[in-house]
Each structure stands twice: as structure tokens, then as C-alpha cells.
Amino acid sequence: MKVSHKDYTRRHFIKQSTLTSIALISLVNCTNRKRKSEAVPNNGMAKLELKPDPKGYLDLPEGFSYKVISKSGEKMSDGLLVPGRPDGMGAFLAADGKIVIIRNHENSATDLEHSPFGPANEMLPDIDLDRLYDSGSGTNPGLGGTTTLIYDEDTGVVVDEFLSLGGTYRNCAGGVSPWGTWITCEEDVTKADGKQILEDHGYVFEVSMNAKEMVEPKPVKAMGRFNHEAVAVDPDSGCVYLTEDRHDGLIYRFIPKEKENLLAGGELQALAVRDNQSLDTRNWESPTVPKNNPMEVFWIDLDDVESPEDDLRYRGFDLGAARFARGEGIWMGDGELFFACTNGGPDNFGQVFKYSLSPKEGLEGENEAPASLELYAESNDKTVLHMCDNLFIAPWGDVLLCEDNGELNHIRGIDKDGKIYTLARNQSSKSELTGLVFSPSGKTLFVNVQENGDTVAITGPWERFGKSEVRI
DSSP: OOHHHHHHHHHHHHHHHHHHOOOOOHHHHHTTTTTGGGGTTTTGGGGGOOOOTTSSSEEETTTEEEEEEEEEEEETTTSSSOOSSSEEEEEEEEETTEEEEEEEOOOTOGGGGGOOOTTTOTGGGOOOOGGOOOOOOGOOOOOOOOEEEEEETOOOOOOOOEEEESSSSEEEOOOOOOOEEEEEEEOOOOOSSSSSSSSSOEEEEEEEEEEESSSOOOOOOOGGOOOOOEEEEEETTEEEEEEEESSTEEEEEESSSSOOGGGGEEEEEEEEESSSSBTTOOOOOSSOOOOOOEEEEEEEEEESSTOOOOOOOHHHHHOOBBBBEEEEEEEOSSEEEEEEEETTTTTTEEEEEEEETTTTTTTTTGGGSEEEEEEEEEOOOOTTTTTTEEHHHHHHHHEEOOOOOSSSSSEEEEESSSSSEEEEEOOSSSSEEEEEEEEETSOOEEEEGGGGEEEEEEEEEEEGGGOSSSSS
């Protein structure tokens, strides 16, 4: 039977979700170890010893190579410049077999050196300002947003590149949807001043993989205004889960009125623990939350979600919602949801929580069969988990994560036995690596060197890690 492209996108999404549940077992295996030499990167993985890059850019294992496929400041197909500070990315398979990469840019209006409109925004007169979410009265536009790259994996060439969402602030992370969109999030809560800032910021937007130019910028206001980080979608219920990058943030759930139509509105809720309301999960002062101890949860309805005072997290906590330490990456598994809290735990090295969905997730009767939350992993060794930011599940089932420590940054891998290895090392700068994502074929790993403004494609003998489990 011939599979439609839409069905392929959904099936690939679900297959990746299944793999997530299997892969994250490795985090428990490695974070449960005591601090000793067995946690040193590359243990048991000598074949992945990194080879120094003669160009001093990116060290990789023997047999692997990289190519910078996009660089900030270069001219794109639409005549604009590649914006700087690339961040989260999603990758999709186009109907013609090419790869669609949608890439965030974490820029505010003042980051002129990273502007797609030139270092003095000199190209703005050539732009239809109505296509920008916040045009800044034509002088101070939002410089975040997204760019779309059409990549020919056979030739290793970007065949098209353009600004696909413009005028937003600090698009940091987001997530892919089962219906073929990149859900991009503003990590910013700047308010309009009626002069040079025309719109409130702190919203979620969608960009279709099929967009050929800048999409009409429509904030999904019902999903709340706060310091958004990432999202994950349950393909069955259609519920969307959101993290908040604050030291005292919440975990949110959006129940849409219509599946696959976020703009139709819905209900925003905050996660709470039954019989332990307003729980502080951060474990900073004392081990309040033990590991691997499932707790029944419920969801609290929120009002005034556009939060003019940026107090949604405070109001939610006062109503009984649990508090988390900088929610970052969030990944949908098979009936399970995993999210990282960057500086949770007594050593501030990070936590990973597991949320097990209710069989009636988002439906009437959910409280009779409640979901559960558990502290799945908590690092006591910064060589294992140290304020990780981007995380991705590799096609062979390992966890890959990017470091952001302001020093020598790596891509680390954790296999199913909890062994750690190093996949790449940034030698070119102290920049973090961001936007880690594989092509749908599993042949190419894309990653950004954020402060360099580079997007890199890494290829090599991935079969060394075993047969891909996500191909359809």
C-alpha cells in the first residue's frame, strides 16, 4: 500500500517516540553510578577516540567528516542574510526526497550583528513589514524567528534557504509536530511599548515544513505567554507539553480544542503532584523528591494565560503546581514524556523527569486513572550530565546531548548500557553546540555552533552504532 507523505511524517514521529522510551533508560544507568573513573567519556568506546581536526574546527571520530552548510551573514535565496545565533532545529522529509530543516535564531531586536536584514537593518525597506510579527515601526524589528533550509542529502548541498518566520524575539527551542510543523518558542517576555516594540513577546508560533516563504506570524496565545523553551506533542491525544526556562518554572499542558489546529484555542494547565501540592522538585536545599518514586499527578487549569505581569508561574505555584529548575528539552516517548531540568539537583548538574501518561490523558475521567511523575535521573557527576541543553535520540537508540559550559563543548553519547562516549568536540570557539537533529534517513547529523553562526552537517559510518531503528 502506498504511504502518503503526511502518513510518513506521522509514522516517523511515532517511531521516534517509541525509540525515546528505550533510549532514556541509559540516563538512569549512567546517573546511578558513583563518581569514579568508569564515568570518564569514551570508556569502553575506544574506537570513537576523536581525531584532531587539522583545521582546528570540529574534532570527530575516525571516518567521520563535517561540512559547514550555512553560515551567518551569507546571502540566502530570498536575498536576506543568514541570521546569527542558530539554535533549535527540526528536520523533515520532503515529498521530493530532500530534507527540510527549520532552524531557530535566538536573537533580540538589539542583536544587529545577527540581523537577517543587514547590520544596520538596511534591507528593511525591501521587506513587507506586515510579514513580520513585530516590525518595530520599521526601525527596531524582532531579529529572532526561523530560517528554512532545503538540503539535498545526496549532494550535500543546500538548494534553498530563506527566512520563514520573522519579527519574533529569541527563538530558542521548540519541537516537531506529527502534522509536519516546527513549533517554535520565544524565550522572552518583552512587552510592547507602543513605540519601537509593537507586540508583546513570549509566545509560540508554528512554521509548516511546506512553507516557501515567510509564514504569516500568528502567535498561539492560548498556549500562554511566558519564557518558553521547548514543546512535545502526544500524537494520540493531541496534547502539547511545554517547558519554561526559569529557575522557578512550571511544566504546562495545552489541550487543544481541535487536534492539529493549535490556533483554534484550548486549555492551558500546570502540572501538580497529588497530596503534595506546590512541591519544589529542585532538590536544592534537601532531597525533597527521591529518584524513581512515581507520584500521582493532576493538572490545574490556568486563567489569564497571556500574563501581562509575567506571573503565570507564580500564580500556578500558589494554586498548587509543582516548581522545576529551568525546564529545557522535552521529548515524547511511547506513553511517556521526558523532560530535562538544566540545573536541578543538589549539585545543580541537572535532572531528568519522566511523566507517564494517563490512559485517559486530557479526557474526562483522567483523575480516576491519573498520570504519574518521577525523578528519573539526577546527576552527581558533571561528566555525565552537566546543565545539558539540547538532547536528541539517535537513530540507533543512544542519547546524544550537547554541552553548554562556556569552555570546551562536546556532543556526548550515552549508550543503552549507560556508557558515555564523545562524538564531537568544538575546537573553534567556546560556543555551545545547539539544534542537534538527524535527517529522517539517519545518514546526516545536523548541529549548530551557535556563536560562530554555523550550521554543520556531519556524515560518516553511522552503521558502526547498529542498524537504524527509526527508518520507515
